[in-house]
Amino acid sequence: MATFRLNTKPETAGPEAESGRYGLGSDILYHNAIWFIGVRWFVTGLFVAAGLLSLVFRDALRRGGIVPPSVELLVLAGLLGIANTVFILLKRRYYQKAADGKVKAYLWAQIIFDLFIVSGAVYFIGSTETFLAFTYLFHIVLACIFFPRRESFIVTALAAVMFISTVVMEILGVLPDRMALAGTVREVVAPNHMVDLLHMASAILVWFIVWYLVSTISESVRSRDLKLQIMNERLIRADQEKNQQMLITTHDLKAPFSGIESNIEVLTVRYWDALPPEVQDIVNRIERRSENLRQRINAILLLGELRSYDSEKQVKIESVEMKELLGQVCSDLEDRCQKRAIAMQCDMPALYVQSNRKRLIILFSNIISNAGNYSFDNGTVEIKGEVRDGKTVITVSDNGIGIRQDALPHIFDEFYRSREAAKFNKSSTGLGLAIVKEIARQLSLEVVVESAEGAGTSISIGIPEIPPSNDGGEADV
Numbered sequence: 001m002a003t004f005r006l007n008t009k010p011e012t013a014g015p016e017a018e019s020g021r022y023g024l025g026s027d028i029l030y031h032n033a034i035w036f037i038g039v040r041w042f043v044t045g046l047f048v049a050a051g052l053l054s055l056v057f058r059d060a061l062r063r064g065g066i067v068p069p070s071v072e073l074l075v076l077a078g079l080l081g082i083a084n085t086v087f088i089l090l091k092r093r094y095y096q097k098a099a100d101g102k103v104k105a106y107l108w109a110q111i112i113f114d115l116f117i118v119s120g121a122v123y124f125i126g127s128t129e130t131f132l133a134f135t136y137l138f139h140i141v142l143a144c145i146f147f148p149r150r151e152s153f154i155v156t157a158l159a160a161v162m163f164i165s166t167v168v169m170e171i172l173g174v175l176p177d178r179m180a181l182a183g184t185v186r187e188v189v190a191p192n193h194m195v196d197l198l199h200m201a202s203a204i205l206v207w208f209i210v211w212y213l214v215s216t217i218s219e220s221v222r223s224r225d226l227k228l229q230i231m232n233e234r235l236i237r238a239d240q241e242k243n244q245q246m247l248i249t250t251h252d253l254k255a256p257f258s259g260i261e262s263n264i265e266v267l268t269v270r271y272w273d274a275l276p277p278e279v280q281d282i283v284n285r286i287e288r289r290s291e292n293l294r295q296r297i298n299a300i301l302l303l304g305e306l307r308s309y310d311s312e313k314q315v316k317i318e319s320v321e322m323k324e325l326l327g328q329v330c331s332d333l334e335d336r337c338q339k340r341a342i343a344m345q346c347d348m349p350a351l352y353v354q355s356n357r358k359r360l361i362i363l364f365s366n367i368i369s370n371a372g373n374y375s376f377d378n379g380t381v382e383i384k385g386e387v388r389d390g391k392t393v394i395t396v397s398d399n400g401i402g403i404r405q406d407a408l409p410h411i412f413d414e415f416y417r418s419r420e421a422a423k424f425n426k427s428s429t430g431l432g433l434a435i436v437k438e439i440a441r442q443l444s445l446e447v448v449v450e451s452a453e454g455a456g457t458s459i460s461i462g463i464p465e466i467p468p469s470n471d472g473g474e475a476d477v
Contacts, residue, residue, distance in 0.1 A: 002405035006412055006447035008440040032146055033107045034091065040084050040114070047077035047121075069124035076120055083113050107146065111139055111155060119162040123175065127166050128199040136163065137210055144214040152218075156211040160204045167200045247304040253297055260290050292427045299431040302362070303414065306438045315442055320357045322394060323348040326383055329364050333372060341378045344368070348385045353392045353463045355443055363439045366432035367396050367459050373425045374457070375400035391446065391462040399456040408449060412437040420453075 054061060054068035061068055087110060118139070122132050136159040143155035169175040171193045264287045267275070275283065323346075330344050337344055353360075371381045375398045382397045403411060407418040414434035421428065440447050446462030 002403070002408055002451055004408040004411075004449045004451075006437060006440065006449070008437070008445060008447060029103045029107055029146060032142075033087075033103070033110060036107070036110050036114075037084055037087055037091075040080055040087075040110075044077050044080040044084065047073045047080065051077060072120070072124040076117055076124075080117060083110075111143065112158070114139060115155075115159055115162055118159075119166055122163065123166050123170075127163070127170060128196040133163055133200075133203045134206070137207060140207055140211050141214050144211060144218045149215045149219050152211060152215050156207055160207065163204065164200065167196060171196060243304055243307065247301060247308075253293075260286070261294070264290065288427075292429075295427075296429040296431070299429045299435065303431055303435050303438065306435065306442070315356050315359070317354050318357055320353050320355050320360060322351040322353060322360075322385055322392065325357065325360060326364060326368075326385075326394070329361060329368055330383070332365065333369055336369075337372045337381070340372075340375075342372050342375050342381060343379075344372075344381045344383070346383045348383065351385050351387065351392050354465075355463055359439045359443060363436050363445075363461070364394070364396070366436050367461070370432055371396050371398040371400070371457070371459075373428065374398065374421060388462075390465045392465075393460055393462050395458055395460045397456065397458040402453040402455050402457055403449070403451040404453050408451065411449070 050068070051070045051073035054070040054073070058068075058070065087106075090106065115136070118135055122135070125132050127133060140152070140156050140159060143152040146152075147155070166175070264283060267283055268287075272280065326346055326348055330346055334344065368381060368383065375381060379399050382395075384395045384397075386393055401420055401424050404418060404420070410416045411418070412433045415430040417428060417430045436447070439445070440461070444464055446460075446464075448460045448462070449457065450460075451457040
């Protein structure tokens with residue numbers, strides 16, 4: 001038994017284009033800002049742990065020639081915690097849909113604050129005596145990823161200015177010379193400011209080399225991503241125009257086919273007995289093919305209508321009694337099933353859901369119709385309902401031809417029909433399950449298909465307890 005779970009989540013658009021050159025949109029910047037908050041809590045924890053451990057093992061560390069800035073680390077941790085709390089409180093104000101400028105300002109505020117904290121940590125632990133100055137690279141690399149090249153350069157320049165200021169103020173005596181590795185004052189060797197300046201210059205040179213390499217790569221990747229996004233939008237527009245043209249053409253075909261069916265009805269009612277048998281056979285074939293084409297035209301128009309539905313509008317939600325609804329669907333399909341002696345068994349308690357009645361009728365009509373179409377003669381279509389995990393689950397099962405495992409992921413594609421299905425039921429439009437997929441997406445339904453080739457298929461529809469909602473007005477299709 002193979003199982004396939006349909007993904008009914010609405011497709012989201014790609015990253016928004018930044019007003020600047022090749023930047024990220026406000027939605028992605030917002031998520032990056034929230035990610036920054038999580039990283040900052042981690043760093044806060046590291047500072048607290050380092051500060052407390054250095055207090056506990058202060059004597060042992062001093063014997064090893066290390067004088068850790070315990071209190072200073074705890075102060076930095078406190079500042080990080082306070083700032084993070086403020087950023088969390090501001091988070092709602094700069095929620096995803098805010099303008100690009102506001103979200104960018106929110107992210108910039110975090111970056112500048114972090115650069116000050118890094119500068120403090122670098123100073124207290126050792127600005128030129130340790131490699132801690134390279135922690136500035138963390139923000140430089142992230143800025144190259146998040147921002148256009150000019151803005152990432154500004155972040156790199158800010159980091160350089162802060163580091164230079166720290167080192168120069170130590171050299172000039174404005175700040176006491178700090179070395180975690182050898183006490184608060186250099187006790188081993190006399191200060192060598194030329195070496196300090198050389199260390200500072202080499203670190204900054206490495207920063208700008210890293211900035212150039214990462215920003216060049218990021219710019220290239222974002223440029224290509226933007227081009228792909230533009231091409232994708234063009235393809236989507238072209239596909240929409242193609243679908244619109246197809247709908248217009250299909251709609252125009254309804255009138256001629258209605259005329260053909262009307263003339264066939266006149267022939268069968270008034271002149272049937274006068275027609276030779278071979279002509280009657282031709283008329284019957286015309287009638288069958290006209291009916292198949294009419295069904296396909298109606299399916300194409302319905303699918304086009306569903307896809308052209310404005311997603312900003314809210315689907316009309318109402319209380320729907322599923323036993324009555326499924327009874328109506330089964331009654332509509334009963335004559336078709338009786339022709340092949342297919343029994344429909346509906347074992348349904350009184351279940352109420354909050355959904356769209358019209359769409360549910362269309363959805364279950366297609367599913368139950370499919371179950372009957374691909375059942376063997378004298379088969380059974382079984383419909384059951386239950387409440388499971390907070391959802392109303394309706395399961396439609398048959399003991400028909402089943403579906404191959406490799407074909408399962410494709411059965412919801414429009415016009416797709418497996419070899420077995422095309423051979424068993426030549427009159428299918430190939431659009432029924434595509435319609436089911438579109439309705440399931442709009443109503444946020446869960447769709448699970450279980451099937452074994454030659455043994456039948458079971459389709460379960462999970463209707464959520466809380467219906468989907470949008471901010472727009474109501475609409476019904």
